[in-house]
Amino acid sequence: MIQDVYRIDRTRCADLDAGRRLEWLVTNGRGGYAMSTVNQMLTRRYHGLLVAAVEPPIERFVLLAKLEVTALIDGLTYELATNDYDEAVHPQGFKLLESFTRHPYPTWRWRAGAALIEQTLCMSYGEDTTFVRYRLVEGDRPVQLSVRPLCTSRHFHLLTHYQEMGPPTVEDRDQLLVFSWSGSRPTWYLSHNGTFKPRPDWYYNFILAMDAQRGYDASQDLFMPGVITATLSTGDRTGMVFAASTSERSCSAADAAFEEARTQSRVALVEEAADDPLVEPLLRSTADFLATRDDTYRTILAGYPWFGDWGRDTFISLPGLCLVPGRFAEARRIIQTFARYVDGGMIPNRFPDFREPPQYNTVDAALWFIDAIGKYVGYTGDEALVDEELFPVIGDILDAYERGTRHGIHLDADGLLAAGEPGYALTWMDAKLPDRAVTPRIGKPVEICALWYNALKLAASFARRLKNEKRAEHWETLATRARTTFNQRFWNAEAGCLYDVVDADGVYGSVDAALRPNQLLAISLTNPILEKSRWSSVVDFCRRELWTPMGLRTLARTHPNYHPRYSGDLQSRDEAYHQGTVWPWLLGPLVSAFVRANGDTTEALRTARGLLDGLLEHLNDAGIGSISEVADGDAPHTPGGCPWQAWSVAEPLRALCEDILRTHPAGPAPTRDTRRTATVSPSSAAPESRPPTVRAV
DSSP states (O other): OHHHHHEEOHHHHTOHHHHHHOEEEEEOSSSOEEEEETTOOOOSTTOEEEEEEEETTTEEEEEEEEEEEEEEETTEEEEOOEEEOSSOEEEEGGGGEEEEEOSSSOEEEEEETTEEEEEEEEEOTTSSEEEEEEEEEEOSSOEEEEEEEEEEEEETTOOOOHHHHOOOEEEEOSSEEEEEOSTTOOOEEEEESSEEEEEEEEEEEEEOHHHHHTTSOOEEEEEEEEEEEEEEOTTOSSOEEEEEESSOOOGGGHHHHHHHHHHHTOOEEEGGGTTSTTHHHHHHHHGGGEEEETTTEEEEOOEETTOOOBHHHHHHHHIIIIITTTOHHHHHHHHHHHHTTOBTTBOOSBOOTTSOOOBOOOSSHHHHHHHHHHHHHHHHOOHHHIIIIIHHHHHHHHHHHHHOOGGGOEEOTTSOEEBOOTTOOOSSOOOEETTEESSOOOBEEHHHHHHHHHHHHHHHHHHHHTTOHHHHHHHHHHHHHHHHHHHHHSEETTTTEEOSEESGGGOTTOEEOOOOGGGGHHHHSSSOOSOGGGHHHHHHHHHHHTEETTEEESSOTTSTTOOOOOOSSHHHHHHHTTTTOEEGGGHHHHHHHHHHHHOSOHHHHHHHHHTTHHHHHHTTSSBTTSOOSEEOSSTTOOEESOSEEHHHHHHHHHHIIIIISOOSSSSOOOOOOSSOOOOOOTTTSOOOOOOOOEEEO
16 A cells, blocks of 8 residues: 555656656655655745745745756766756656655655666754765666755745845855855755865756746746765665755764654554555655744644645644644644634634734634644543633633624624624635635624534533533523524525525625535534434535535535636636635545434445545645645546645544544544654643554554
């Protein structure tokens, strides 16, 4: 199974289109990463061998873009690089590429005559350092490698050319190059064990095909300081080594770094789940999204390469990314991080990329925050976190929503939560053009009312445990009223499903009958608001009208606003983003709702598992080993958006383990972290429970 997911064979490597479409990613736990394509062609502004989070997690700079490699064997020259220029692909090293393997770390092998040359790459966890190593795997003749580093120092969102940057100062300190640009651009270091010959030059007009397809400026210039040479011989385990870093890291630390990367790539599988082919790759992918905020706190990045940490995405993703793998201390710290930012009963929708203040423009993020707290307590039994720290925060959120807070968020007289104002999109369907929100959903959206009810029920249970009967009774009263009104007002008897919004556009009695997947949350949350007799009808409708092998459409194909393709420039993509585009994360609510509606019979669980089958093929069709953000509404459901998306991984994994395999959270959950976490003092650590039988892979 690992080979199927993580290995790209010679046929696909030598296919130019496949090799530049397939992407790999390595992360370092602080927002930094290395990322490119299988054939090492740069196709996005975000590609680079060292993209450093100089102010973690989102102040990220591209530093080392790539290494251009030439092999000299018996007087013959072999170019291993592949670049896209305005009128040609040159050189064409992809034709020599024998294989690419992602696990346990990215590994390329090129066949150059009788020689087989291997490149491997890893990052040091917790620091902005990338190690690259070249070895001669086969061949009875020595191979001389000439490596040309292609360098820059730019914010990862912003492309630059020679005219804007100018040449850097390059200091050669005996196998350590120091790159310094003027202004606020980060200084960085390149350590190597070869021989450096200065030959400063610029490589101009690299074409970034994916950026061009997305309607952005799509060319960049890169600085080349000179050539670094070394000779490879079969049996030499050291090879030619590089360390690119924001600190003075020596390439001599490569062996330890690669061994650490090998260890960190292992995951612990619950024995009962080990045979399901989706579990291991999804579990392995979960670690990519965990990051540091402000060098102290923990957070979740919504997607790679361009997303930062978003409140909504964080708490939808937290159960699958942290609780299912047993990262309980991580989960605790992430919850505590966002609790610090509660303001007016809201948590940030997002932290912007250029040091601006957090943005408070989401109605559901705080409700997902409470849901994640409930999940966390259910997995860990860590009631002290709520009792000693979070109960006042939860109370502040619910009080603010009840009396009213930003953007028209308030509890209406009928007991349902209302929200919205012109120009804003406050729900997860948040696409917004300069002049309007594409899906404003002003009024009482179905999933917002479901999340409100769920939050009230969870809060009431916390209050009862604390013997705060006044709070518990008040929240139970609000919950009962919300549920009664919801079941009266949201049921669309003609379609056998739920309206998407009632009191649409703030007009009492007006409804939005667009057929969307949001209604599944009325069944799938911990405390379902929809009466049980209607579950099967809603689930059957969503399966029939919205399900695809890649996820659920955001709008039924029969609707006049349905967009079958997610492509083109930003406006075209935003017009389609929630108007038919498929989202894999919605498979989680669908599976949970399906199992609840149909029971845990063998047949029902088999059918539910079949809803996830399409993800297996996707695991090596875009971002290798992970799940994309979105896909086209129409077949063949071409993936788009971020190739690595947190909730696309987290929600299918959670539903698979909780609802189908029944390994989580029934019984003690595993406590083993698959990535290191910072030391947590005993008073703040999540309680440990006895892990079930696990298998390390």
